[in-house]
Amino acid sequence: MSNFLPAPQEGRWRALIWLAFGDAFLLFAGMLLVVSPLLLIFSLSSPLLLALLALPSLSWFFYGLMVLRALAxxxxxxxxxxxxxxxxxxxxxxxxxxxxxxxxxxxxxxxxYINGDLNASIYQTASRSGPSKHILVLGLPLLALLTKDQAAVVIAHEYAHISRQHGHFARWAYMARQRWAALGDLHERNHRLITAPLRLFLSWYVPRMMRETLEFSRRCEMFADAQAVQACGADLALEAEFALALRQKALSDRFWPSIFARAGAQELAQAQPFTQLLAEPAESRPRHGAQAAVWLHEALCQSPDPRSTHPAFFERIASTGFDPKARLPDPLPWYLEKEAAAADWLGKEASGMAAQLDAHWRENSTQAWQDAEGWYARQHGEFANLLHRRKQQTFDERDWLFLAQLAEKFDPESPLRQEAIAQGLRHSPDDPTLLQLRADYLEENGDVGGAIALWHRIGKNSPASAYAVHRRLCELCLRAGDRATAEYHRHVADELWTGQDARRSALRDRFPHGMEASEVALLHGVLQPLFAHARSVWLCRDTPANIPDASRWFLYVEAYDGWFMRMVGSLTGEEDVNASACKRLLERLLPRLHIYPDVVFIGPSENIPAYCSPDSLIAHAGRAVSPVRANVEKPLIAHVDTGGSGPN
Structure with missing residues (x-):
């Protein structure tokens, strides 16, 4: 390669100076604390003062040792x-x-080295006895799901990093982040006055150090992308970026969920995910080119993450010379048109490596597999219960929706799912979830026009679903060959994504807990000690209550606070007594709950999220709050035969 890009010098010295400044300050502060008892002995002549300060100075000594330990x-x-x-x-x-x-x-x-990630990385380390070591780590999924030419672009990207010694900077930055994270944990547990200066320095220094180092890391990534373009060509680099993004989405949304979905039907010892990837299973890619295009449309809308060392996807695509807003090329690299890199490069060694990675994965997935088995059993029990209740009770649209969704999982070959959808739409013709299930069925059976009509109907009746509707219409129009209309829906969805109000509906939002009154009463009984210290407590989930899929729970806690402690906290970092009490209580109470929520504390200067609504409120002003709408049990209709044998 004749023309090399200059290494990203802008920001390098700033980042290095910030890292060195932090290390020097820690060393100075730690040494000062360690020698503080000696300084007191030489500076104070009064025996009384020495006696009074003897015990505090010993605590300074040990505190200094803990600070110095963080450097190691x-x-x-x-x-x-x-x-x-x-x-x-x-x-x-x-x-x-x-x-x-x-x-x-x-x-x-x-x-x-070969590992189990869909990624490639480098590790650089200096050696006192010889030259630096440069280690390349390739993920077997990367080699199994990309062609040799596509994988070569990724490796060229890593070569660009080691050619400019980016690995040494990344190693120093990694150690600095670990060091300051350890100090942050130390000061979370230690709020004495002696720690106030270092806590103030932490709150000032760490955000600035992170900003400088992450910004320079992103410049290094852009430089490596540009070097890969020069080494392999812009067209191949664009193809590799698209292929990698599609495979990452497919593995997270389709492949790994499908592996754990088998937990109720097979033993963990039978699972061989990495061996399966060598054969490019259907779950490791989009269903078709239209879905691949929509996935890329969504990825190109993602904003840069200020906490990430990598640029946004649209920035990486732009580095190849392709306009992120332009129409995507056709065809897209959503499946392997050639032999995989694993077959070309590893040959017969690939199967043995996959078996080793499978064995290691099984060793580390025991708990997750048991959780999946438990969820499968509960879902199957709910399905059996619905089938039994169908003979005894009158179903409404929610019951039919549950039955349709569970039938798709546990009895996909029978007409039960379609019967449940039809019955549900008879009760509620405009229910958006039932209409989506019906549209999916039509699409699966080749009636793309019918699916398009239903999605237009969903968009008309449910304005809050506008983003999802336009994305699905874009996909369906691509399948129908109407690229002009598909581009229209793409641009509308992109505009909705950039709007703040629409973005909240596009992203996975939080929903009210939707629990029965009896379940909420159980929560009240366990969390009652918390209510004395919390102004308000909300419980939300990441899926609507009428969706039987696994939900992730979120417990939002707003503790009581006072103006005086807020002022003290801003000066010393001291935590309010009620906030501290809430955290200690939750450590003891959470294991007793029948759900496993993520806890989010709402600080005194933070706005209360919109989804912390009356429907999700479970406690306020020290009192438990019951659900806004009580759940009414459906009447039981017993079928009694003339022989007196009782209900069926």
């Missing part, structure tokens, strides 16, 4: 649970690595 953060391990490759056994990979190294003018990798 061990470096990250080069590889976590990776398989070391023998170059002699994978000559094809070794040859292509050498070709890419020469193209990128980079040093050779000291070792190459």
């Amino acid at each position: 953060v061990p470096p990250p391990p080069p590889v976590s649970n990776g398989i070391l490759l023998d170059p002699a056994k994978v000559p094809a990979l070794a040859a292509d690595l050498e070709r890419l190294r020469l193209a990128c003018d980079a040093p050779a990798f000291t070792a190459v």
Whole structure:
């Protein structure tokens, strides 16, 4: 490669100075605290003062040791649970690595490992006895789901990092973040006055250090992307970016959920996810090109994350010379058109590596598998209960919706699902969830026009679903071959995403808990000690109450606070006594709940989220709050035969 891009110098020295300044300050503060008893002895002549300050000075000494201990953060391990490759056994990979190294003018990798991530990374470390070590880590899913040419772009990106020694900076920044995180944990437990200066420094320094280091890390990523474009070509780099984004979405949304969905039907010992990936299962990719396009449309709308070391997806796409707002190329790389990189580079070694990764995954997935088995059993029990109740009770649209969704999982071959959808729509013709199920059924059976009509109907009756409606209409129009209309729906959805109000409906929002009164009473009984210290407590979930899928629970707590403690806290970092009491109580009370909520504390200067509404309120002003709408049991209709045998 003849023309090399200059390394990103802007911000390098700023980031390095911030890292060095933090380390120097910690060293100075720790040493000062450690020698503070000696300084007192030499500076004070009064025996009385020395006697009074003897015990506090000892606490300063031990506090200084804890601060200095934070400086001794061990470096990250080069590889976590990776398989070391023998170059002699994978000559094809070794040859292509050498070709890419020469193209990128980079040093050779000291070792190459294979792990279970859909990613590639490097690790650089200096050695006192010899040259620096450069370690490449390749994920087996990356090699199994990308072609050799696409994977070469990813490796060229990593070569660009080591050619400019980005790994050394990343290692220092990683250790600094670990160090300051450890100090933050230390000061969460220690609010004495002696710790106030360092807590003030933490609150001032850490956000600025993170901003500078993360910004420079993002510049390094953009530089590596540009180097990969020069080494492999813009078209291939664009294809690799698209393919990687689609595979990441497919694995998180389809493949791994499908693996755990089998928990009730097979044993953990039978699960072989990495071996399955070598065959590119259907769940490892979008269902079709239209869905792939919509996934990319959504990814291109994502804003940069200020907490991430990587640029936003649209920025990475723009680095290849492609306009993120332009119509996507056709066809998209949503499936393997050629042999996978794992087959080309690893050959027969791939299956053995997959078996090792499978074994390690099973060792670490025991608890998650047991949780999935429990959820499967509860869902199957609910399905059996609905089938039994159908003979004895009059169902409403919510019952039919539950039955349709569970029938899709537990009895997909029978007409029960379609019967439940039809019955539910008879009770509530405009129910958006039932209409979506009906539209999905029509699409699965090839009636794309009928599905489009139903989605238009959903959008008309449910304005809050406008974003999802336009995304689905874009996908369906692409399937129907109407690219012009699809682009119209894409741009409308993109505009809705950028609007603050519409973004809340586009993102997965929080919903009221929707619990029965008896369940809320159980919560009240367990959380009663918390109510004395909390102004308000809300319970939300990430799915609507009428969806039987697994919900993630969120407990929002707003503690009582006073103006005086707010003023003291702003000066010293001291936490309000009620907020501290809430946290201590929840550590003891949460294990007793029948749900496992994530706890979110709402501070005195924070706005209460919109989803913390009366429907989700469970306590206010020290008192328990019952559900706004009581759930009324449906009448039981018993069928009695003339023989007196009782209900069926």
